[in-house]
Amino acid sequence: MKASQFLISTLKEAPADAEVVSHKLMTRAGMIKKLGAGIYNYMPMGLRVIRKVEAIVREEMNRAGAIEMTMPVVQPAELWQETGRFDKMGPELLRIKDRHGRDFVIQPTSEEVVTDVVRQEVRSYKQLPKNFYQIQTKFRDERRPRFGLMRGREFIMKDAYSFDRDMASAKASYQVMAGAYRKIFDRFGLTYRAVAADSGAIGGDLSEEFQVIAATGEDAIVYCPSSSYAANMEKAEALAPSQPRGAATQALTKTPTPGKSTCEDVAALLNVPLSTTVKSLVLATDTLNEQGEIVKSQVWLLLLRGDHDMNEVKVGKLPGMEGGFRFATLSEIEDHFGCKPGYLGPVNLKKPVHVVADRDVSVMADWICGANEEDFHITGVNWGRDLPEPALVADIRNVVAGDKSPDGQGELAIERGIEVGHVFYLGTKYSKAMNATFLGEDGKPQFLEMGCYGIGVTRLPAAAIEQNHDERGIIWPDAIAPFTAVVCPIGMDRSEAVKAEAERVYNGLLAAGVDVILDDRGERPGAMFADWELIGVPHRITIGDKGLKDGVVEYQHRRDAQSSKVSTADILAHVQARLSA
Amino acid sequence: MKASQFLISTLKEAPADAEVVSHKLMTRAGMIKKLGAGIYNYMPMGLRVIRKVEAIVREEMNRAGAIEMTMPVVQPAELWQETGRFDKMGPELLRIKDRHGRDFVIQPTSEEVVTDVVRQEVRSYKQLPKNFYQIQTKFRDERRPRFGLMRGREFIMKDAYSFDRDMASAKASYQVMAGAYRKIFDRFGLTYRAVAADSGAIGGDLSEEFQVIAATGEDAIVYCPSSSYAANMEKAEALAPSQPRGAATQALTKTPTPGKSTCEDVAALLNVPLSTTVKSLVLATDTLNEQGEIVKSQVWLLLLRGDHDMNEVKVGKLPGMEGGFRFATLSEIEDHFGCKPGYLGPVNLKKPVHVVADRDVSVMADWICGANEEDFHITGVNWGRDLPEPALVADIRNVVAGDKSPDGQGELAIERGIEVGHVFYLGTKYSKAMNATFLGEDGKPQFLEMGCYGIGVTRLPAAAIEQNHDERGIIWPDAIAPFTAVVCPIGMDRSEAVKAEAERVYNGLLAAGVDVILDDRGERPGAMFADWELIGVPHRITIGDKGLKDGVVEYQHRRDAQSSKVSTADILAHVQARLSA
Structure with a gap:
């Protein structure tokens, strides 16, 4: 290519709305041009990068036995109604009506359509396993699109879907994809980490994110430098402390802490380590009747060490939390604690609540928490002596650097990453909703076991830039340079x-x-x-x-x-x- | 590729809604699978064909100096409002609203967006010429999608747009594209014809369609076997007859023709050639005021030989017809002719009308037309004697096989074709509407001269099949076989x-x-x-x-x-x- 035959269009200044370096540099380098919020022209220089990403993805997907097809951008609502996603998904699902007033969506992913194809195509276990993929335009109507190609509304994604006869075969298909993803990200020439991710309601541990490491990344990645352990923050387990609970040495003492409503303030006031304080988070769960009305609410008190943060995914998996939870209302808090937030604690409750102690809190002695009285905390709190042992002890916090690695191989470290790929075992979630079956060896219909596998084709170049740039501009790895x-x-x-x-x-x-x-x-x-x-x-x-x-x-x-x-x-x-x- | 690793999914029966052979065969061969009306999954076997079409198009576009980029599928309405197309286009333009209620369209083409890009990128004549193309998903909400990929709603199109400093340069760019299209269609291994097409309001003769020849084609193509002349039916000129008008030999005679309201019936009844009859078509044009209300209507009588058909494009170009025309209402006809349709003619009018005679009619003598009296025609009609010479003589008919070629090289033949490509000189239509200018050598802003160039990437395989099949199935040319x-x-x-x-x-x-x-x-x-x-x-x-x-x-x-x-x-x-x- 000769430059005179191409479009080289660099800018001195980044656009005012560009917050992250990849957005700034892609715009300045003439790779993308904004058309609307979260909607970009892929300019000639940028399209060359995208095409190289696509080519590598395509080659490795084909090598892994996946078969390319293309599903429409505009999809009839019927299939989305079969799985309930047409109603359940929020406004990020762009819904449209055609000239006849019929409902359509612009695909954000294609589980419904591919499952519809396969339920028509696959009749027998002999036709399995199969894996179909596409590299196709997607749309998610983000409330606040930003960061250029990092969080756009229209984007290109490679989405693959595996179909298997049973879970063992589905897991094998999953591993083939995870292996292909490693080859793909190796070829991109990027520093990345495959991290275990939460698999939501489906359970099991077959969910991994591929994270490009970058200080500017949105996600916290947990890994163990002395082993292969890696997980995202939602997933990473905080092990139970190995040391037993210490003996009580202090008397329970009510201490004035006027205006000190956070653990940090209290620890500073009392000149004690933050790790000797316990924070009280009050949640609630609701029981609904068939009409969806709340018939009963349960108030929960979650206790975390002052220097720890709650992990919502872990909390959502506690027994009794499966239906979702919310923060308690002020009146629920007053009602149970007789006090406003900032001075709450598990001692001297007005009404009983369901107490969950984080594993670390459960081994603390002589700790500090709110006194359930405004402007007062109590010190020298001890389990068993000042309050009953917790009803439930569980891992409900985010890990922190220095925590023991769950694999017992050392201590955890934390870095930032940008998610550019995800492999996910779906089980029979979609095949059951859409009655997608095949005839097994016994001649009986069985639900297809599925997995889904995504790579953000247009996000990848942005992640590559977040990882590889200097004050003069972008530094592309050879494989995806324009x-x-x-x-x-x-x-x-x-x-x-x-x-x-x-x-x-x-x-x-x-x-x-x-x-x-x-x-x-x-x-x-x-x-x-x-x-x-x-x-x-x-x-x-x-x-x-x-x-x-x-x-x-x-x-x-x-x-x-x-x-x-x-x-x-x-x-x-x-x-x-x-x-x- | 091994078949066991691929999806081979053939059907014995074509779907009930498949009317044309390409739709039947593509479905039976497992190349496409319908998702909704005019919306298809491109199945693995079909996608291979599409990818080969894309690769050939891309290679030749690059070779011709066009630069690839990608414009969004979902486009903000603002640019479409600048050109007025947001309001002017019919419901085939799919309009949508995002979560904030803002208007968007799904691109059917991208003149607006590319012109917006270029008006930002190109400042000086030194940056010209430029030609940008994309191979991208399009959507046209056809009222009656049918024929599979031939007339789908979602489809893939290669659209290119050239930008030049003046008309001479724009014409050169146009010729480069026309040349590239010839190479592309040669490489596809298809029998095709590049035919002159009407260039609408823009004028000039820089508009050619690339038609794949097939007996099942929707379009009639006119060509001269002994020269290079080729045009579509809208465009092909019917030359003025070279022989002069014959002398009148018959007396004007009113003849009963009860119930015979067509030229065919009258010719059969009177046992004369159809070519001695003249058919009367009554049109009307309206003059509107600024509020868009009709303030005046003009009735036109178009006279065509009984064996000829009216050409709407040619009629639309008659002086006075520029604003569009319609067929006259029954009351307008009664009012001017004193008779109902079927027995109309230019002799004995009740009120004057604007008479336009086709070139062939203008040289007829002793002809037959309606008597303006129900169940009567008149024979032996002669210009000048029985009625005034026509106010206007013009080419207003479709050519027929055997007509003289406009280039004087022989006689015209007609075959059927499927339009798969179009090259079109746009002039400054879009650049003026969007104020897209560059600084000329004299330092003054000038409007960009544009051309647009399309290839129906997903239509092409269907056209190839219409041309190449037998009772057993498809016969692909090597270049685009799956x-x-x-x-x-x-x-x-x-x-x-x-x-x-x-x-x-x-x-x-x-x-x-x-x-x-x-x-x-x-x-x-x-x-x-x-x-x-x-x-x-x-x-x-x-x-x-x-x-x-x-x-x-x-x-x-x-x-x-x-x-x-x-x-x-x-x-x-x-x-x-x-x-x-």
């Missing part, structure tokens, strides 16, 4: 020698299969270099009259601090050596 | 020799870059052959124990009447020879 190499001739219009060498190097790289662009725009060197550093092409060859007199050109990798002189005889081999490095 | 070759082993599970030779041939073809599938499903030969003949894979190699004993396998091209024996030593070369044939 161009792998750029030839920058200086004074091409003035010097025949420069022009000839530039063409020679350009054609030589092309012939070697390198995706190279020749910058024949005639820009000044400073502007030209700034463009390519912003765009992030990893390999640059600069050709000037001065060097040519000595028989050399300059090579610089985008990560190199400075360029190195390479003889014209060696430059092609030099680039190729750096490519395969 | 698989180029299929290896069919007979009794692979019983015979090691068959299995080994099948693998050898399969791997040999793969290594030679042939897109081959090995049918390892273990189907019986009859069912296996029927599948591949239905699917339409052009090259088949059948391997059986019996032949292998003689050192031969069977080769059959999908168009061959029977298979031929080829030695195992020669089979790879034989297939490749047939491929390049």
